[in-house]
Amino acid sequence: MFLGFSCLAMGWIWGLAFAPEDAIQGNSYRIIFLHVPASIMAQLIYFFMSICALMHLVWRVKLAAYLIKSAAPVGVLITFIALFSGSIWGIPTWGTWWQWDARITSTLILFIMYLGIITLHSSFSNAEKADRLMSILVVVGVVNIPIIKKSVDWWSTLHQPASISISDGASIDPSMLYPLTISIFGMALTMIALGILVSKLYILTREKNKKWVQSHV
Amino acid sequence: MINFFSLEAFKLRHKLRAWLGPLLIMILVLIAFPLSIDISQYDLNKFYFSVIVVSLLMISFLATESIFSEDYEDGSLEQIHLEEKDFYKITLAKILVHVLFIGIPMALIGSIFSFANGVSLAEAPKIFVILSISTLILFNVFAFGSALSINKGSMLGVVASLPLALPAIVLLGRGVRTVQYGQGFFEVSVLMAGVALIVTALMPIIISATLKTHLE
Numbered sequence: 001m002f003l004g005f006s007c008l009a010m011g012w013i014w015g016l017a018f019a020p021e022d023a024i025q026g027n028s029y030r031i032i033f034l035h036v037p038a039s040i041m042a043q044l045i046y047f048f049m050s051i052c053a054l055m056h057l058v059w060r061v062k063l064a065a066y067l068i069k070s071a072a073p074v075g076v077l078i079t080f081i082a083l084f085s086g087s088i089w090g091i092p093t094w095g096t097w098w099q100w101d102a103r104i105t106s107t108l109i110l111f112i113m114y115l116g117i118i119t120l121h122s123s124f125s126n127a128e129k130a131d132r133l134m135s136i137l138v139v140v141g142v143v144n145i146p147i148i149k150k151s152v153d154w155w156s157t158l159h160q161p162a163s164i165s166i167s168d169g170a171s172i173d174p175s176m177l178y179p180l181t182i183s184i185f186g187m188a189l190t191m192i193a194l195g196i197l198v199s200k201l202y203i204l205t206r207e208k209n210k211k212w213v214q215s216h217v
Numbered sequence: 218m219i220n221f222f223s224l225e226a227f228k229l230r231h232k233l234r235a236w237l238g239p240l241l242i243m244i245l246v247l248i249a250f251p252l253s254i255d256i257s258q259y260d261l262n263k264f265y266f267s268v269i270v271v272s273l274l275m276i277s278f279l280a281t282e283s284i285f286s287e288d289y290e291d292g293s294l295e296q297i298h299l300e301e302k303d304f305y306k307i308t309l310a311k312i313l314v315h316v317l318f319i320g321i322p323m324a325l326i327g328s329i330f331s332f333a334n335g336v337s338l339a340e341a342p343k344i345f346v347i348l349s350i351s352t353l354i355l356f357n358v359f360a361f362g363s364a365l366s367i368n369k370g371s372m373l374g375v376v377a378s379l380p381l382a383l384p385a386i387v388l389l390g391r392g393v394r395t396v397q398y399g400q401g402f403f404e405v406s407v408l409m410a411g412v413a414l415i416v417t418a419l420m421p422i423i424i425s426a427t428l429k430t431h432l433e
Contacts, residue, residue: 057426102387109380116376123369132430133365137377140361140423147384 007186262335320352
């Protein structure tokens with residue numbers, strides 16, 4: 001957690017105070033140091049959940065279901081941050097808080113998906129059944145991830161295409177790229193730490209009647 | 218497969234409320250909307266499609282709300298599970314019967330109402346094709362939602378499956394636009410048919426697994 005916060009702080013201070021102004025967007029572009037890491041994490045967390053869901057469905061790994069249940073609230077939080085920061089960025093660049101654009105709408109669907117997963121799990125008193133149903137929903141919902149990723153290419157949208165790509169490299173200046181990379185790395189570490197913390201609490205709650213928990217607590 | 222299909226068709230045909238109810242509600246919604254808004258016919262024609270699309274979405278959900286619940290409550294699903302019959306075929310038959318009895322008439326109603334709101338007679342069949350394919354996708358998705366929330370009320374089904382239906386709505390919207398602007402209809406309808414085929418092939422497998430989880 002400390003390492004994550006440190007990287008985030010470093011990336012943000014570098015990005016906000018030392019990175020140069022953008023030629024077109026001016027200072028408003030600096031929100032990317034929050035928006036881009038949050039958006040990447042929102043998708044990665046869901047992707048991680050879908051891998052866990054597969055593990056739970058195929059090999060019946062109990063821990064995988066616990067991780068999905070713990071990652072979902074973290075996913076809600078980070079997707080909300082992605083949507084909210086994007087909305088703030090929309091005002092100076094597009095002149096509107098919200099646009100029914102493919103990328104934004106598909107991210108909103110992801111947000112609702114996270115909420116749906118949490119609601120579904122909490123509706124069943126039989127936790128094992130809830131775990132399996134939640135896993136099925138997570139696996140089916142993964143179809144939304146490539147839609148979000150490719151939405152800016154498949155539809156003509158207001159949202160700009162990706163500035164950093166594995167195949168094509170980065171199209172932004174290194175003076176902006178380095179703090180952005182550090183912010184993404186910091187956000188990833190923070191999310192992992194947060195996820196571990198939530199999972200720990202959840203496992204203790206779920207296994208509260210087991211002897212090892214009673215001796216641990 | 219034909220046996221399952223005939224049985225499901227027989228069951229649905231005798232549940233008048235289950236298939237006639239959604240169709241009547243769709244008609245009422247499509248009639249009520251123009252009455253509730255005071256705009257010119259020209260303006261109404263421009264966005265009446267949206268009303269058809271949204272009502273199709275909501276009525277599809279309503280039509281599949283109890284697709285499995287009755288069989289679950291009277292123990293039929295449990296019996297099928299114990300007899301180790303093919304859940305996939307039963308699920309597929311149920312969805313296809315619902316599409317045939319409710320989805321296709323809904324598409325027909327939608328195309329008739331679009332014809333009454335500015336679409337030419339030549340273009341109304343195109344609307345029918347697009348709406349029919351959409352109902353196939355939507356019925357599959359909402360049947361999944363219904364299977365997830367089989368004994369937990371319909372709200373949970375909506376929350377769980379509506380996000381999955383929204384990409385289908387985006388496709389439907391694009392299909393409708395091709396009819397409005399008179400180009401690209403074939404490409405979009407083929408794309409939608411492809412998506413519908415994939416969804417129809419895969420969704421019954423997922424629904425079967427979901428139902429088995431409820432029965433275990």
